[in-house]
Amino acid sequence: MPSDISASVSETLSGKTIVVGVTGSIAAVRVIDLIRDLIRRGAEVHCTMSHAAGQILHPYALEYASNHPVITEITGRVEHVLFCGVGGKADLFLVAPATANTIGKMANGIDDTPVTTFATTALGSGKPVAVVPAMHEAMYRHPAVIRNLQILREMGVALIDPRIEEGKAKFADNQRVVQEVERLLGPADLKGKRILITSGSNAESIDPIRILTNRASGKTGVALALEARRRGADVTLVHRFIQDLPVHQVYAQSASDMLDAVMSELKKGCDALISAAAVADYTLDPSEEKIKSGLELNLRLKPTRKIIKTVREAYPDLKIVGFKAETDTGDEALLARARASLEGAGLDLVVANDVSRGGMGTDDNRVLILSRSGSHSEVEGKKSLIARRIIDSLAEIL
Known part of the structure; x- marks a missing residue:
């Protein structure tokens, strides 16, 4: 039952009521999983x-x-008004899948199915509406369908673009739909803000094959990027683990690459930097050829340039969130070291954790968030929850 899975993944949609309108595309079979994913949040x-x-x-x-x-028909209970009228229960009307036929009717105010009646009511009352098109590619490319989609955009409807594969405009991946729904229903407290995030580990080349790196997975950085985007921010994520994410991503392999990418992005204007990457402390001059195996090897390491120090010197007023990872230390000592980092680097927030207790490469963690005012808070749980608390703290000072 849904009660067994409610908020089992996150609470990003807690308290939200979503009406899903299902139309006659074969992609309708996909909507069962989508509904469950919405409930899981x-x-x-x-x-x-x-x-x-x-x-x-x-x-x-x-x-x-x-x-x-x-709801398969509109009855005397006027279900469309109950949910999507002014003051109705629904926070969002999501048409998934949306056929070319339904898109045309929505664009032209035609109400001859329960779905189109809900749509007209939602649009007329100012409720958020999102559409997930699914049809053959030839239909999706039809001039009238293109025109109708543009009309919906101009009405303020959020269009979640399909995947074009095998001659079909396929139902968007559930993850993508959920992320768009989360953003539509998010608090928008970071709307208009540009957030730059570094994430994961670096890879310092030893030779064309081998690298020096660390255990950081980048999961926290991705969670931060998704949370900032959910709340309306324009997000750029600098890392070497490029994946399917609804944010702008910049590939950076080495610590030097990451620093160059960060400085380049900051020139475009930025409100905050979240330095979540476990930046390499050391690099080396790599061999141009593969080093033969089986031989004793001495590597001469040299320190890398500090990203936060370089950024702070160039941008003294930029809000910066730093991370402090330690091992085998109690909370009091961890806070003392985090406070030293905060003051020494001119940070606005520091997120500290003891990685000997876990956190690197896992889906859960325990962190302490220290602010410039001296206050601190403890957060333990999924990295999505930790990301939300970090962004909460950042939003308060932006």
Whole structure:
């Protein structure tokens, strides 16, 4: 039952009511998993569907997924007004999947299915509306469909673009849809802010094959990027673990590459730097050829330039969040070292943790967040929760 999975992944949608409108695309079979993913983030989900959708997916499937009766027709309860009218229960009307037919009707105010009636009501009352198109590629490229999508954009509808594969405009990945929903329903307290984040480990070349690196996975940096974006920020993530993320990513392998990338991005204007990367402390002059194995090897290491120090010298007023990782230390000593880093580097916030207790490469962690005012807080749990608390602290000083 949904109650068993509610907020099991995060609480980013807790307290939010989402109505999912399902239309007659074969992609309707995907919506079951999407509903569950929304519930896993705390949302309450209700469903309405067109007659055509009912020929592909039985209403019972949607009822099971959402744990609520499915609206297959508008009755005397005026369900569309109850949820999507002015003051209605819904926080978002999400059409997933949306056929070319339904997109055309929404764009032109035609109401002949429960889904289109919900859509017109939501748009007329100012409720947020999002659309996940799914159809054959030829239909998606039709001039009228392109025009109707543009009309929806101009109405303020959020369009979650499909994946173009195998001649089809396929239903967007669930993760992508969820991320867009989280942003639409987020607090928007960082709207208009540009946040630069460094993440993960560096790789310092020994030769064309071998590298020096550390155990940092970059999971915290990614969680921070997603949380900042959820709250409306324009986010750039500098790292070497490029992946499918809805933020601007800049590849940087070595510590020198990362510093160059950071300085280049800061020239474009930035409100804050979150230095979450475990930046390499040492580098070396790499061999141009592979070093033969089996031989005793001496490497001459030299210190890398400190990113935070360089940034602070160039941008004295920039808000900077630093990280302090230690091993085998108690909270009092950890705070003392974090405070020394904060004062020595002119940081605004420091996130400190004892990595000997865990955290590197894991999905969970325990950190202490220290502010310039001297106050500190403890956060333990999933890195998505930790990221939220860090961004909470940053938002207070931006």
